[in-house]
Structure formats: structure tokens, C-alpha cells
Amino acid sequence: MSARFVTGDGPGSDEPPEGRTSPSSSASWNTIKPRPKGGRHYVTSLTMAFALTAIMTALVLAVVLAFVWEGQFMAYTRQNMQDIADSTAASISAAYAQRGELDEEVAAAAESASALSADIVVQVTAADGTVLYDDTWATAPSSSGRAPARVPAVAPTSEDALVSASITAPDGEVVGTVSMWALGSEALLTKSDSAFRSNSYGAVATAAAIAALIACVIGYFVSRGIARPIQRITSTARQIRNGDLTARSQVTGPDEVGQLGETFDDMATTIERDLKLEHRLTGDVAHELRTPLMAMQATVEAMQDGVLPADDEHLEVVAGEVRRLSRLIDAMLKLSRLENGTTELKVERTDLVYLVRNLVTSQHQLFHERGLHLRFVDDTPHGELSADVDPDLLREAIVNLMSNAMRYTNADGWVKVSLRQDHSDALIAVQDTGIGIAKEDIPQTFARFWRSDVSRERESGGLGVGLAITKEIVDRHNGTILVESELGRGTTFTLRIPLRRGRERSKEK
Template structure:
């Protein structure tokens, strides 16, 4: 290849730079190629199974590593002991021959060293006399190709070395040095077979453990995922419109409790859907009744069946006013929910405010065949909108009158707590169940005993009460039993004069007390 071919070509024109390769893949294909498989791409069952298998594999590897380390240390010690024994035996045999040969160093004297070297592979022996001269060295061998002597297996830093003195009549005449390469040099065949078989057994056991762990992980994951799949199936069914779907899970574990919570939610949704249908029927009924009355009366007057006299016109006007009240009530509720009307913040004496409401409602309550009593603690002060509080209380009194049969009794009480003021309206009417108490603040909802036009309710009064109290930072408490009356209690935060003074000092403003309207 020439120099011109080896040097990369530099694109010099705009067309060359901008022109894509004809065979270049599309961006979508590049994205697909670059996308790597992620852990989250696997199913939960697969992830748990792989996790169990990985844990088993890591445990097996750690166990094999620890056992291998311990065994290697053991066999290294075993080899060192054998080396020292062989070295000492060789030194003793050389000493005996040395003594018999009249203290001469010759091949016959060092023959035990040669025999020790030939005992097993990987062993080197060196004999040094008392003058420091090497008289036998197994690492120096004859190389026929070189035509002379050549170095062969010199001991290295990693070699195990043992040495023993050659003693003759208590005098040291030399030294035997013996070394091996690796821990297997002096290991007996049964020992090697035992070690190899043990390693093989450990690897087989590790493989079996991984397979068993994978099976256990798979079964565990399936058992764990099964209730989750039931929850998913129920959720899909509800999403498709089947509100009767349930998981029917029971137990003390977290997933079972999740299933029970889901079933409770589904039951609540189903009841709310039934309530929605019921409310839709109520709204249609409330709108249809006056419209049909107006239509029938007007058509009769147009056809000449009825004369357009004052009585007929009063009937039409009455139904129109009924429609107007319903629309105004809905508009009022909508404005409260949307915070469209600003709320006045003034210091209100609740006792005096409610006393005025009682005065205006006494005749209304009396005409309904009921009795009304009022009890209020002094100086119960709150910060809020007096008109809204007045309307909420009036709605509760009207509701009590509507559901209390003739001869009943209504009690209104104002009390002062530690941090909250309470306005309680208690009646001896038809009462309500716990389920009805949960739905009583829904718009257009009315108790079964009052689901007729004669009761006069539009079904939005209590919803207005709740919105008003919510805007004041309070809540409405409902108590009662079926057939034994009900008690609605409004809780509103008390006026804190100390905090108000601090706020007024910081803002330069001061609240003015609400004046009782006569």
C-alpha cells in the first residue's frame, strides 16, 4: 500500500461533507443497534431467577476459592516437610558413603543425591563441600547440541528450598540443598487424585447448586408474581369498565395487603359510580319535573284547554322559580369550589351570628311542627366570612327540618374548644347510616326517605356547607344512627388575638370585628 493510500483523505467541499453514504443505516436503525439490553428489560420472574443463580454461583466460587487456598497452604506445608525429610535422608546417606570412602568426594559419594533427584520430577539437588565448592549439581546437564555443559533447572525465587548438613563424626563436611518447582513435586499419587477429585466434586456441586437455586428462584418468583398478576388483571378489568373485578387476596404479607387495599378501592369506585348514576337520575328528575309542568301548562293554554288566567300563570312562575333556585344553588356551589368569590376575613362573634339565624328561623321551624333550642358559650370568636358561616348554618338547620318528622326537636349549640370553635345542629329525625354519612356531602345526594319532591331539597345544601367550611380551614363532622337522628358539627379555627396582633404589626393592617346585623 502506497503512502497516498495509507493517508486518510480529507473532505474539502461542502457537498462531500454533507453527502451521506448510500449504504448508511437510518437513525432509527442506528438507535436500535446502539440499544443495549438492560436489567429492567427482563421480567420480574427472570430477574429473581437470575439473582438466585448469581448468588449461588458467587457462594460456590467463594467456597471453592477458600477451600483451594486452604488446601494449597496445606499441600505447600506438606511438600516442605517431605523436602526436608528427603534432604536430611540424602545428607545422612552421603555422610555414610563419605566416611566409607576415606573422606573423598566422587560420583559414588554423591550417588544418593542423584537418586533423590530421580525420585520424582521437578526436584533439584546440589551438594556443596565444606570448602564451599559444588561437588554435585543437578541443574547442570550435558547438552549434546551445544557440545558441552549447560545450565538447566536453576532454583528460582518461587522455588521451595530445603537444606541439611552432612555430618561425619560430629563434623560438618558439606551441605545438601534440595528444591522443587511447584507444590506437586513431592506429592504422592493418591494425594493428587484426592485433590483433583475434590475439585471436580466441588465444581459439580456448584453447578448443581446453581441449577437448584435457579429452580427455587423461579418458583419463588412465580409464587410472588402470581398475586401481582391478579392485581394487574383486576386493574385492567376495571380499566375496561368492569367495576366488579376483585383480586380476592387475603393474608398478612405486603402483597396481600396491597390486594385488599385494591379491592377496597375498587369497591369504593363501584359505589361512587353507582352514586354518580343515582345523582344523574336525581339531576334529570329535578330538571325534568318543572320543565314538564311548565311545558304541559303552556301547551294547554296555547291549545285553549286552559285559560291563561292568574292561577295558571302562578303555577308556571312557581316552576320557573324552582328551576331558578336549582340553577342558583349549582352556581353558588361551583363558585365556592372554584374559589371564584373572594372570602372576607373579619373577626366574627359566632354566638351572636348564630343567634340572629335562630331568630329568623324560629317561625319556619315552628310551622314545620318542630321545636328549636339554642345554647351558646360567650365570646366564641373566629376569623372568616360572616355571610358564608351564616349560610352554612342555615343550610344545616333547613336540612334538619327537612328530615325530622313533625313533633321532633332541633338543637343548635355553639362551643369553644382549645383551638376550634364548633357549631352543632342536632335533630331527632330519620338519622343516617355510616355509608350515608360518607356520601352526604355529595351534590344532589339525598337520603332515601327524602327522595321526593315534597321534602323540598335540591341535594346541594350540604355540599355548599362543606365547601364553605373547607375555605375557612375547618371540617364538618357527621354523627348519627338510622332512626335516631343526626348531628352535623362545623369546626372552624378560633381567632388568636396574639397571632393577629403580630400579623397586624408586620403588615400594618388590623381586622375589624364583624357587626351583628339586625
């Protein structure tokens, strides 16, 4: 089964990130800080927020009741009392029309209104101001206790505390007035009305208390549900910080917290892999340096002990190992400069067809000596394709890929270098029929000093930094590398290089 891998993130920057400053002369390091002793738990804060929201909602409702509902209620009670006064006045007017005069007997028709509520005072007066009926007479005993006192109740002076209706004769003449008000109230509210209003505000206060309690309960469980995965992520971060690189939060889900957990676990996996590669890198560097040093040491000691003669042949062995060390150090230095952005990128408009064809032609004899077939395939329109690149660095990247293909391809195998255009990018592919790369090893292909176990068994192994250098060169060109490989069938490296560089990237240091 073949596998594919792409490295490089497209447009990048050679400049350091904006706002980044050089490290100061002093530095410090500490483990994750413990929770502050006086700190408030997230669950408590969110629960209080829910409760405060419920209380504020109740307060808003109370304000609305005080300024809107209160006025509507007062208007409603006044209108009810006015309707009663109008009805009573109409009844007395009808009785007046039958009797022809307004007296106490006619005014007694107001008793029906008095029976509606003991808190309502009904008073009927003639046009000259004489009180003909007052329902307080029936409840106010005389000083002797045997006959009701005929002292009329005093009507309120405020218009808001009193309603009245005119008693009219058949010809429309006003012959009297029916007045009504509530005992002990300046707002036409009976005791039942006042009790209803008080109970309404009490119900709002009770509802606010219940709502706040329910909000606290809901807030507690909701905040616990939110805080639990965050606590798991925090605990996992603490484990990783303390050295357990295998710890994972296992927090997943479509929401933001779930995405945070998945991203955190991916980051932890990447850190674990990078640290393993770092440890492997240390061993690889030691191995790469130790091999030539041991060869030189053995040869020199043998010549010193007289086992080997100090002739040109054995001195050449030492010189060869020195050259190998020099090439390794030069490659590591070049890679470091590319990674740090200190290598100057000399961009110019370059004919890629000419560059790649000449490169293949110059390498043809070397491949022929190894018993390999090398050919160039030009898939560009009209045989022309130009791009803004550093020709020397791009040539080095292609040579690294060709050398890698030559090193791991058996005799009589094929290596094909092709060039084509894909929209605004140039695609340079190096395909071989070599040993291939295992699927699990492909993501590590561009790690410095890394070579698969299969390639390590071959005596033709290189320095192990060529592909890492190639990746950095492609990154500097804002490009990407695609790797496709199958064990025993071969590998294809494809460089995707933008044909043009943006204005902001065209000026190099």
C-alpha cells in the same frame, strides 16, 4: 343502631396540584396494551437474576481462591517439604555424630524421606559439593541395564522450587546440605498436591453450576409466587377497563403486593360506587328539572286551551316553578364554583359565638311556625371563640344544616345548635330529633341530589344539593364533617373548623 361518618381530609389546597398543566387540544384513548411480542416475562427475568447472583457468587469465590487460598496452599506445601528436609537433615546429623564422618552410608538416612513420595527428589551433598545421595539413582538404570547410573539430578535454580536444610557436626559446623524439590514442578507441588488443587477448582466450578441450577429453580417458584397476584391484579384491571365493574383481584396479605391488591380492590369498589352515583345523579337531575318544567307546561297548556284562566293565581304557579328552577340552577352553580375553587374565600377573624347565636335567633321564628323548638347552646369558655373563616360561607353551611334538620324533623321536635372548642378546632353541631338516616345511606349523604328513600317520601324535600355545598364550604376551610344518625331517633351534623389557617393558606386568589 346509630352510625357515624366523617367526610373531609383536613388540610387541602385551593391551588391546582403543582406540575399539572392544562390539557392540550388533542387527546387519545386506548384500551390496555397487549403484552409486547418480544417482551420478557417477569418470571424469566427474576429466574435469570437468581441464576446470575449464584454465578457471581461462584466467581467471587474463585477469585478469592485464586488470590488468597492459592497463596496459602503454596505456603502450606512448601512448609511441609521444609519440615521433611529439616527432619532428614537432623537424622543425618545424628548419624554423622556417631560415625564421625559424612559419607554415602551416613547420607543413606535420607531414604526415609524418599519413601514419602515418588515425586519428591531428595539429594544430600557434602560441604565441598559432592553428591553423596540422590534418590533418582535408585530409579535411573545404566546404559547396560545392570547397574544404576551415578549421575545426580539437576537441582532447580529457582529458590521458590527448592528447599534445603543444613547437616551440622556436634560443634555446629555445616558439613553438608539436604535439598528437596518436586519432579516436574516449579512450585514444590507433587502430583497429589497438583491434583488436589485442580480438584478444588473443579469442585468450585461444580458447586457454581449446582448453585446456579438451584437458584434457577428457587427463582422460578419465587417469581411465580410474586407474579401470580400481579397477574391477577392486571387481569382484574383489564376486566374493569372492559366494563365489568364487579371484578376484584381478591389479593390480600401483609406484604406490599397484598397491600397493593387490597388497595386496588378498594379503588375498584370506589369507582363502582361513584359510577352508580353518577348514573343516579343523571336520573336525579332529570327528575329535579322535569318536575317544575312539567308543572309549568301543564299550567301554560291549560291556560292556552282555555281550561284555566290566565289570571294572577295561575301565573304565580308558573312563576313559582321558575323560581324553583332558578334556585336549583343557582345552587348547582354555587356548588360547581366551590368545587372548582373559583369562589373567592374572604377569610377574616370572626367571633363564632356571635355568628352562630345571631343565626339561631334569626331562624327561631321560622322554626316556631313549623312547630319545632330551636335553641342555641354555648359551651365555649367565657362565651368567646374566634376563628379565621369566611363568615358568609360558614353561615350558609350552618343554615343548610339547620334547614335540613327543620325539613326532616316532625312537629314538636327539637333542633339544637351548639358551639364548643376542641383544642385548636371549633366544633359546630346541629342536632335534631328527626327521622334519621339509615346506616348504609350515611356515606352518600353529601352526594349532590341524593336523598334517602325515607326523605323522598316527604313532601318537604329540598333541592338535594345543600349538604353537598356544605361539604365543599367545610373543605375550603380545611375542616371535616362528622355525621351521627339513628333511624327514628335523629341526626347530628358536627362541623370541625380549624381556628387558625396556615400562612400558606391565608392568601387567597
